[in-house]
Amino acid sequence: RPHLLSRNFNDNGRRRTVVVRAEGGSSGEHINPAIRKSEDKVVDSVLVPELSKPLTPYCRCWRSGTFPLCDGSHVKHNKATGDNVGPLLLKK
């Protein structure tokens, strides 16, 4: 659903209100902009006995090209927005 914001501003002494659509429509508030949007809820399972490496990073930024694994895309997101998100590291 589109998200609308109303804002007041001053137009040569007249008070005016404008309603704008939030950036990106409803996706402006979405944590996940693009991954598996046909699913109601994106849940992934890891069978930990099957982990092959000593350390496997899993994505929590919803920007990875290899989701549910982390591919380092959180770095670009953090730089662009000032955010501070990072992966969950699974250690055998």
Add this chain to the structure above:
Amino acid sequence: RPHLLSRNFNDNGRRRTVVVRAEGGSSGEHINPAIRKSEDKVVDSVLVPELSKPLTPYCRCWRSGTFPLCDGSHVKHNKATGDNVGPLLLKK
């Protein structure tokens, strides 16, 4: 950094432009609004041999009161925004 949007609208036939601050300032683009904001990057490690339960859900929505564990807060976020995020399930 605050994020500004400019929008055009029609005021009785006159074209006007208004600039508004995006909702929540820069945090409008943040995936993580509040967790451990003093850290440059929030990374957590799970030692999988120490998992006690057959299934442990880990948060990927950054809204959990028990982060890095999932407490079900993704449901409220999804309902409020139309998003579709969910946890990572670790299975022993």
